Amino acid sequence: MIAAAPQLLTGLLRPIRLVRLKVDADIGLVDPADTGLLFGLLAAVSYSRPHTSAVSIAIRPNFTGPRASGELDAALSFIPIAFVPPGVRYALRALGSRS
Helix, strand or coil: CCCCHHHHHHHHHCCCEEEEEEEEEEEECCCHHHHHHHHHHHHHHHHHCCCCCCEEEEEEECCCCCEEEEEEEEEEECCHHHHHHHHHHHHHHHHHHHC
16 A cells, blocks of 8 residues: 555646746755755756746845745646546555455
């Protein structure tokens, strides 16, 4: 049953579409060097994404101490019936593995 869980998760996430994403955040860790490292990794991900009007990411480092604040605005779209087939497949695998 646990072996089929990754396929269930993939099947449940596949029908979900990202319509809009807006991130505006300040991040900071205890050590300013760690903050710089984290910001560098997040900036690389942010700059490597395709630039569309549907996605806006603004992240600012805060070197004065631990901090995680900001705003997240997201819109997702999905068709509810699309979640049924992965659930049925998972149930059939779970029942089939019991016998």
